[in-house]
Amino acid sequence: MIFKRFFVLLFLFSIAFLAISYPIYSQYYHGVQNEILATEEISVVAAKQKVQKEIYEQIHLLAALKSSVLLTKFVTNRTQENRESLESSFINISTNFHRFDQIRLLSNEGFELIRVNFEKGQGVAVPLADLQDKSQRYYFNETNRLSDHQVYVSQLDLNIEQGQIEQPHKPMLRIATPVIDSKGNRAGVLVVNYLAKGMLDNFRYQMSQRVGQQGMLIDPDGYWLSNHQRINEWGADLGRPEHTFSRLYPEAWPKISSSASGTVFTGQGVFRFESIEPLDFAKSEHGHFKADHYPLFSPSSLSNSDWKIVVYIPNDYIKSQSILYQPLGQLFFVLITLFVAGLAALVAILLTQQQARLIKQKELDDLYNHAPCGYHSLDKNGFFVRINQTELDWLGYSRDEVIGRSFVDFLKNESKGRFYELFDELKVKRKIENEVLEMQCKDGSSFHASSSVRSLQSERDNFAVARASVFDISDRIKLEKKLETLANIDPLTNVSNRRHFYEQANTEFKRAKCSDGKVSIIMFDIDYFKKVNDNYGHDVGDTVLKLLTNEVGKCLRDIDLFARFGGEEFIILLTEQSDDETARVAERIRNTVERLDIETPLGKTLNVTVSLGFTTLTPQDKELDSLIKKSDIALYQAKAQGRNRLIQYSDD
Numbered sequence: 001m002i003f004k005r006f007f008v009l010l011f012l013f014s015i016a017f018l019a020i021s022y023p024i025y026s027q028y029y030h031g032v033q034n035e036i037l038a039t040e041e042i043s044v045v046a047a048k049q050k051v052q053k054e055i056y057e058q059i060h061l062l063a064a065l066k067s068s069v070l071l072t073k074f075v076t077n078r079t080q081e082n083r084e085s086l087e088s089s090f091i092n093i094s095t096n097f098h099r100f101d102q103i104r105l106l107s108n109e110g111f112e113l114i115r116v117n118f119e120k121g122q123g124v125a126v127p128l129a130d131l132q133d134k135s136q137r138y139y140f141n142e143t144n145r146l147s148d149h150q151v152y153v154s155q156l157d158l159n160i161e162q163g164q165i166e167q168p169h170k171p172m173l174r175i176a177t178p179v180i181d182s183k184g185n186r187a188g189v190l191v192v193n194y195l196a197k198g199m200l201d202n203f204r205y206q207m208s209q210r211v212g213q214q215g216m217l218i219d220p221d222g223y224w225l226s227n228h229q230r231i232n233e234w235g236a237d238l239g240r241p242e243h244t245f246s247r248l249y250p251e252a253w254p255k256i257s258s259s260a261s262g263t264v265f266t267g268q269g270v271f272r273f274e275s276i277e278p279l280d281f282a283k284s285e286h287g288h289f290k291a292d293h294y295p296l297f298s299p300s301s302l303s304n305s306d307w308k309i310v311v312y313i314p315n316d317y318i319k320s321q322s323i324l325y326q327p328l329g330q331l332f333f334v335l336i337t338l339f340v341a342g343l344a345a346l347v348a349i350l351l352t353q354q355q356a357r358l359i360k361q362k363e364l365d366d367l368y369n370h371a372p373c374g375y376h377s378l379d380k381n382g383f384f385v386r387i388n389q390t391e392l393d394w395l396g397y398s399r400d401e402v403i404g405r406s407f408v409d410f411l412k413n414e415s416k417g418r419f420y421e422l423f424d425e426l427k428v429k430r431k432i433e434n435e436v437l438e439m440q441c442k443d444g445s446s447f448h449a450s451s452s453v454r455s456l457q458s459e460r461d462n463f464a465v466a467r468a469s470v471f472d473i474s475d476r477i478k479l480e481k482k483l484e485t486l487a488n489i490d491p492l493t494n495v496s497n498r499r500h501f502y503e504q505a506n507t508e509f510k511r512a513k514c515s516d517g518k519v520s521i522i523m524f525d526i527d528y529f530k531k532v533n534d535n536y537g538h539d540v541g542d543t544v545l546k547l548l549t550n551e552v553g554k555c556l557r558d559i560d561l562f563a564r565f566g567g568e569e570f571i572i573l574l575t576e577q578s579d580d581e582t583a584r585v586a587e588r589i590r591n592t593v594e595r596l597d598i599e600t601p602l603g604k605t606l607n608v609t610v611s612l613g614f615t616t617l618t619p620q621d622k623e624l625d626s627l628i629k630k631s632d633i634a635l636y637q638a639k640a641q642g643r644n645r646l647i648q649y650s651d652d
């Protein structure tokens with residue numbers, strides 16, 4: 001359970017951590033990216049200027065050659081001497097500048113008049129016999145159509161020798177311009193084959209100065225003129241359409257090809273790009289190189305416009321620059337991970353402990369609330385602060401109806417006084433055992449509660465709370481009462497038995513003696529009862545006894561004591577009755593019994609009579625027995641005098 005909780009928490013904390021840290025890291029990551037891009041910005045602009053400057057220099061050199069005196073002299077007057085002078089100037093330029101694969105002068109018909117090749121680091125003049133007809137070459141025809149001041153610049157491509165791409169590759173720009181003699185006539189075409197290798201090597205070198213970035217030069221069709229992976233270069237010349245920028249970086253190409261400059265963010269990395277138009281000197285940066293007049297280019301030269309310089313920074317490189325890839329950052333990451341895991345473990349442990357506590361608490365609450373006995377706590381004023389469900393069920397109240405109310409509100413009036421006594425006692429003794437109070441329920445019923453109470457003392461040792469356990473002992477009380485009743489009542493007639501009569505009569509006797517009160521005793525006995533039994537059976541005798549006592553009871557007040565004294569003999573104690581009043585009661589009894597018709601099982605009606613003797617308390621009567629005895633004597637007299645009569649005791 002703890003492991004499951006740990007992993008759930010770890011997951012949640014990780015999500016929370018990522019939710020907080022991702023935007024922060026993302027911002028930081030962009031900062032790193034922008035810093036790298038700012039550096040690349042410089043290299044892109046510098047590379048752009050270098051490429052433009054390089055091409056401009058070649059055109060400028062061609063222009064200088066075209067306007068040289070030696071050239072004009074030779075095309076005006078093609079003597080051997082003039083030829084040699086011009087040829088040696090071509091050799092000088094070739095040898096000193098190292099950048100022209102060929103410097104050639106073609107006639108108006110396209111035949112090579114002078115040709116100097118760059119071989120093994122120096123200019124070498126080609127013998128007259130080896131000079132060729134170039135009238136069908138595109139650069140001748142293109143240039144031949146130009147006006148005097150125009151320049152033709154070919155596409156940058158690989159040199160082809162005898163129908164094959166020359167190995168090693170020779171990236172080449174052919175730059176040509178018409179030649180004019182001293183009379184202003186067209187006298188041929190001056191062509192230089194510019195070896196762009198140097199320019200491209202420079203570009204590549206410049207672009208490889210920083211780890212992580214990849215610099216590229218791309219032609220308008222997306223073929224690489226320069227790439228850090230050489231295999232990708234010259235796709236157009238080598239017939240490899242798959243070696244295009246758009247194939248390798250399809251996400252970036254649409255934006256790069258359609259915009260002059262900018263930055264493209266893709267899933268692979270970031271592309272910072274800049275367009276250069278190598279022949280558009282008007283747009284080049286002033287101050288870097290300045291031309292008095294800008295060359296005019298042939299329309300086909302403009303196919304060289306809009307090269308792209310692209311610096312590609314792979315995402316992996318940018319990431320590698322972020323702090324997370326540094327040892328310190330990784331240490332920080334590990335610490336954070338450990339912290340999150342530790343936090344998850346700590347919370348998991350705390351939650352598990354808390355849950356265990358709650359379960360235990362619930363068990364305790366359950367035990368408290370549903371114990372077979374009631375529990376409650378009262379504050380120092382006797383108000384409920386706590387009560388369990390069992391006791392609430394007994395009382396029939398809800399918890400809200402009880403908490404905050406006084407305990408006495410739930411006691412029968414008879415028990416309230418006792419409660420106050422016990423509560424005061426508790427403050428002293430701190431403990432009360434098995435005290436019985438009668439509780440008042442919501443539905444009007446009541447029950448007897450036996451409580452054992454302990455007091456809890458406050459810090460200053462004052463009584464603070466009384467904590468009680470309560471048992472509903474109503475059943476016990478009922479049983480006790482029943483037993484008591486059984487012990488006091490005659491089971492046949494349901495009137496008190498002799499023993500119980502004595503108990504109660506003694507109390508009344510003493511009270512009357514103390515207060516000069518009145519007490520009378522009547523004793524009566526059924527006449528000839530033996531005959532009833534003999535004639536009708538014992539059961540009928542029992543019925544007679546029951547009916548008779550029932551009817552006699554109706555002649556008496558609630559406060560009168562009526563008991564079966566033995567067999568068919570009964571005794572009555574009256575309080576506060578004079579002789580006459582007692583006599584009237586006795587007579588009423590006699591009369592009632594006499595008139596009582598008792599149905600026998602055989603359908604006959606049976607009648608019985610009683611003889612009664614009575615007496616009232618006199619100062620001479622010291623004991624109850626004295627009164628009883630006197631009544632008995634009077635009863636005896638009533639029997640003797642013929643029965644069914646009453647006699648008051650007389651000393652005579």
Ligand SMILES: Nc1nc2c(ncn2[C@@H]2O[C@H](COP(=O)(O)OP(=O)(O)OP(=O)(O)O)[C@@H](O)[C@H]2O)c(=O)[nH]1
Nearest residue numbers: 525526527528529530531533538539541542567568
């Ligand atoms: N059925 C029944 N008979 C009882 C009970 N207790 C006593 N007796 C009978 O009551 C009769 C009392 O008889 P006696 O003492 O001779 O008195 P008596 O027949 O009433 O005659 P006198 O009292 O002289 O009028 C006896 O037969 C007893 O058996 C009782 O609980 N039930």
